[in-house]
Amino acid sequence: MCGLEVRTEGAEVLSIKGDEQDVYSRGHICPKGVALQDIHTDKDRLKYPIRKTPRGWERISWEEAFDTVEQKLRAIQDQYGPDAVGLYMGNPGVHNTGTGLYFYDFANALGTRNRYASHSLDQLPQMFVNGEMFGHQALFPVPDLERTQFILVLGANPVVSNGSVMSTPNVKKLLQNIRQRQGRVVVVDPRRTRTAEAADEHFFIRPGTDVFLLLAFVHTLFEEELARPNHVWRFTDGITILKKAVLPYSPERVADRVQIPAEAIRRLVRDFAGADSAICYGRLGVSTQQFGSLCHWLINAINILTGNMDSAGGVMFPLPAIDFVRLLKREAKALRWQSRVRGLPEVAGDLPTAALAEEILTEGEGQVRALITIAGNPASSAPNVARMNEALARLDFMVAVDIYLNETTRHADIILPPAAGLEVMHYDFVLNIVAIRNVANYSPPVFPIGPDQRYDWQVLLELQKRLERGNPLLLKAKHAVLSWLTPGHRLNLGLLFGPYGKLGGRFLDPNGLSLPVLKENPHGIDLGPLQPCLPGRLFTPDKRIQLLPPSLLPFLDQVEAALESDIPNGRFQLIGRRHLRSNNSWMHNSKRLMKGPPRCTAIIHPDDAARLQAQDGQLVTVRSAVGSIQLPVEVSDEVLPGVISIPHGWGHDQDGMRLEVASWYPGVNVNALTDEQLTDGPTGNAVFNGVWVEVELGSRLA
Ligand SMILES: Nc1nc2c(c(=O)[nH]1)N[C@H]1C(S)=C(S)[C@@H](COP(=O)(O)OP(=O)(O)OC[C@H]3O[C@@H](n4cnc5c(=O)[nH]c(N)nc54)[C@H](O)[C@@H]3O)O[C@H]1N2
Ligand SMILES: Nc1nc2c(c(=O)[nH]1)N[C@H]1C(S)=C(S)[C@@H](COP(=O)(O)OP(=O)(O)OC[C@H]3O[C@@H](n4cnc5c(=O)[nH]c(N)nc54)[C@H](O)[C@@H]3O)O[C@H]1N2
Ligand SMILES: [Mo]
Numbered sequence: 138m139c140g141l142e143v144r145t146e147g148a149e150v151l152s153i154k155g156d157e158q159d160v161y162s163r164g165h166i167c168p169k170g171v172a173l174q175d176i177h178t179d180k181d182r183l184k185y186p187i188r189k190t191p192r193g194w195e196r197i198s199w200e201e202a203f204d205t206v207e208q209k210l211r212a213i214q215d216q217y218g219p220d221a222v223g224l225y226m227g228n229p230g231v232h233n234t235g236t237g238l239y240f241y242d243f244a245n246a247l248g249t250r251n252r253y254a255s256h257s258l259d260q261l262p263q264m265f266v267n268g269e270m271f272g273h274q275a276l277f278p279v280p281d282l283e284r285t286q287f288i289l290v291l292g293a294n295p296v297v298s299n300g301s302v303m304s305t306p307n308v309k310k311l312l313q314n315i316r317q318r319q320g321r322v323v324v325v326d327p328r329r330t331r332t333a334e335a336a337d338e339h340f341f342i343r344p345g346t347d348v349f350l351l352l353a354f355v356h357t358l359f360e361e362e363l364a365r366p367n368h369v370w371r372f373t374d375g376i377t378i379l380k381k382a383v384l385p386y387s388p389e390r391v392a393d394r395v396q397i398p399a400e401a402i403r404r405l406v407r408d409f410a411g412a413d414s415a416i417c418y419g420r421l422g423v424s425t426q427q428f429g430s431l432c433h434w435l436i437n438a439i440n441i442l443t444g445n446m447d448s449a450g451g452v453m454f455p456l457p458a459i460d461f462v463r464l465l466k467r468e469a470k471a472l473r474w475q476s477r478v479r480g481l482p483e484v485a486g487d488l489p490t491a492a493l494a495e496e497i498l499t500e501g502e503g504q505v506r507a508l509i510t511i512a513g514n515p516a517s518s519a520p521n522v523a524r525m526n527e528a529l530a531r532l533d534f535m536v537a538v539d540i541y542l543n544e545t546t547r548h549a550d551i552i553l554p555p556a557a558g559l560e561v562m563h564y565d566f567v568l569n570i571v572a573i574r575n576v577a578n579y580s581p582p583v584f585p586i587g588p589d590q591r592y593d594w595q596v597l598l599e600l601q602k603r604l605e606r607g608n609p610l611l612l613k614a615k616h617a618v619l620s621w622l623t624p625g626h627r628l629n630l631g632l633l634f635g636p637y638g639k640l641g642g643r644f645l646d647p648n649g650l651s652l653p654v655l656k657e658n659p660h661g662i663d664l665g666p667l668q669p670c671l672p673g674r675l676f677t678p679d680k681r682i683q684l685l686p687p688s689l690l691p692f693l694d695q696v697e698a699a700l701e702s703d704i705p706n707g708r709f710q711l712i713g714r715r716h717l718r719s720n721n722s723w724m725h726n727s728k729r730l731m732k733g734p735p736r737c738t739a740i741i742h743p744d745d746a747a748r749l750q751a752q753d754g755q756l757v758t759v760r761s762a763v764g765s766i767q768l769p770v771e772v773s774d775e776v777l778p779g780v781i782s783i784p785h786g787w788g789h790d791q792d793g794m795r796l797e798v799a800s801w802y803p804g805v806n807v808n809a810l811t812d813e814q815l816t817d818g819p820t821g822n823a824v825f826n827g828v829w830v831e832v833e834l835g836s837r838l839a
Pocket of ligand 3: 228259
C-alpha cells in the first residue's frame, strides 16, 4: 500500500522510491518495494506457459496449455465429480488486483467444495470470530492507530510486517507518535522483537498461553469493575454469561503458566481500562496457535468491554471506496460443509489447508485428484510439508498459476505464469478493508507486457470459460458479459457505486469517486480517518453482537483442560519469525534482499544454549512429532528460555526448482516440524506457534 515513484528509461528501471506525496505512505518504502525491480528483471521469473515432460520442462503456447488444462480437468470432473478438482489460493492472490477481481467468479464456476487458501494458515480464527460476532468474516475491527492513547500488541511484529489487519506504512513512526502524545505501547511476545523494542513495555509470554492471559484480563475487568460502556453496549448481548465464563481465570491462577506475574497482569488491565482510548490488537502469533479463535474472540470482548469498539482511538471498521465487505456478503457464511476425511469446517467457502494433503492422499469417493494452485506455495507454507509434498506428487494432474518454478509448482504438469509486479495495475481493494484510514489509490502498470504474456485476470477468465458447466447458451451470454467487464470496468463500477462514488454514496457529487477521478490523482485520495459505523454496518440478522458466541463455548472446556495439563520437561516450544527482507517463501530470489548474515537460524536463550553446550553458529537438530531439521543456532536473550524461534519460507534446495539466487541461500523449512493434525478447534486453522519440539546439539538424524 506504499505509494511508489518508479523512474524508468525505456524498458529499464532507474530507481524505485517512496512517493513523498502519497496520501497514505508519505514517502515510506520498505526493502521489498525496492526489490520489485529484481522481480521484474528476474531471469527465473516465468513469462510463458511450460509443460512437464520426461525430458524436462518445455515451452508451449497459451492455446495448447489451456487446451490441455481444460481436457484434463474436465475429464477428472466428468468421472469423479466437481469436488475431485481442488483449488488453493495463496497470499499474493489478495495483493494482485486482477486475481482478486476474477477469483470468485472462477472459483464458483469450478464448482468444487475442495477450495483452500493461505488464510487458513493465517487469520482464519479472526475471520471466524468476525462472522460469529459481527455477522461477516471480512468485517475486521482495525486499530485506529493514529488517534489511540494505548495499544496492547499480542503476537504481532508490525514494525517488521508493516501491520497485518492493520495495513499501514511506517508503523514505527506511528508507535513513536503514540508515545510522544503520552500514550503507551505494550507488547506481549515470547521474543523481544523490533516492535517490542519500540514499545514502552514488553512482557515475555510462554507460547500458546495467550488465551489464559486474555481470560484473566477479562476476569480482572469484571472483578475490579473496570468495564466501561460506549454505544456498542446498547446492541451487545451476553455480558453476564461472559462474566460467569471468565470467573475461574484470575491472574493469580494463570500467572505461572503464562509466565507473567499476576500483579503485572492486573496493572496492565488497569492501565488499559484507564486510558482515554485503547486498542487490544492480536495477530499471527495469537491466530496460528491452538486457541487462536478463542484469543481473537477475547480480544474483541476486551475492546467492547472497555468501550473501545467502534470508537475513535480504539478499533474501528473501515469503509473503503470499493466496499469489498458488502460485495462479499454472499460468501460470508460458515460451517455449511466439512472436509471429507477429518470433518474440518468450511468457512467463507474454504476448507482449512491443514486438510488438503489428506484429502489428496486418502482414497475413496470425493478424493482430490487434481489441483489448481494460484499464487500459492503450500509445499513451503503449510504445516507438515513432507506430507504435502507426498500429496502433490500423487496428483493425477496439477496446474499452477504462478510466476516461479518453486517448492510447489515443481509438482505441476503445467504452469501458467501471469504478468506481475511492475507489469500490472494496482488498486488495493482487498487490503483497504483492513487499512487504518480510508484511502483510495490507483497505480497504472509501469511497463506493458510482451506479446507472449498474459495478465492474471486473462488466465482466470479463460479457465472459467473453459471449465464452467451449464446451459451453453446462457454460459455464452454470461462469458460475453464477463469478457466485456475488464478489470478497469470492474474497478470503475465498484468505485462509482461505492460509498464515495458518483453514483453511490456521493450521488451526482462532482467530487464523487470513479476510476477516472483516481487516475487524475496519482498520489491517492484520502477519505479520512475511520468513522463509527455500528450497529449499521453489522451483518448479523438482528444487528446485535453476541459477546460470547455459542459456537465457541465447547472450546472453553478445552482451555480448562489445557490449563490443568502438565508441561513437558526439557522440551522447547517453537515460534516463527519474520524478517523485513523476506516475504513468506517467494522473495528469496532477489540478491539485494538476501544480503547480510544468514537469517534461517534457530534462536535460543543463553541458558538453553549452555544446557545444550551449543554455541552461536553450531548446528542443532530440531525434532517434532512429524519431522526433523538441522540448522545453525543463534544464541540470544531476545527469546524466553524454553523457546526456539525459526523463520518460515526457507528450504529452497528441493529437486526440480528454478530459483538460482534462492538456491545459494537455501535454509531449511520449519514446516517440516509443524503438524497438520494440530489445528485451532473451531476453524481447523494451522498451528505454527507453541509446537513442542526437541533440540539437540549436532546434526544427528532421527
Ligand atoms: N511456520 C510458518 N508457516 C507459515 C507462516 C508462519 O508464520 N510460520 N505464515 C503463514 C502465512 S501468514 C501465510 S499468508 C502463508 C503463505 O502461504 P502461501 O500463499 O501458500 O505462500 P507464499 O510463500 O506467500 O507463496 C506465494 C506464491 O505466489 C507466487 N507469486 C508471487 N507473486 C505472484 C503473482 O504476482 N502472481 C502469481 N500468480 N503468483 C505469484 C510465488 O511464486 C509463490 O509460489 O504461509 C503461512 N505459513
Ligand atoms: N517483512 C515481512 N512482512 C510481512 C510478511 C513477511 O513474510 N515478511 N508476511 C506478511 C503476512 S502473509 C502476514 S500474515 C503478516 C503477519 O504479520 P504479524 O502478525 O505482525 O506477524 P509476525 O511478524 O509473524 O509476528 C508474529 C509474532 O508473534 C510472536 N508469537 C509467536 N508465538 C506467540 C504466542 O504464542 N503468543 C504471543 N503473544 N506471541 C507469539 C512471534 O514472536 C512474532 O513476533 O506479515 C505480512 N508482512
Ligand atoms: Mo499471511
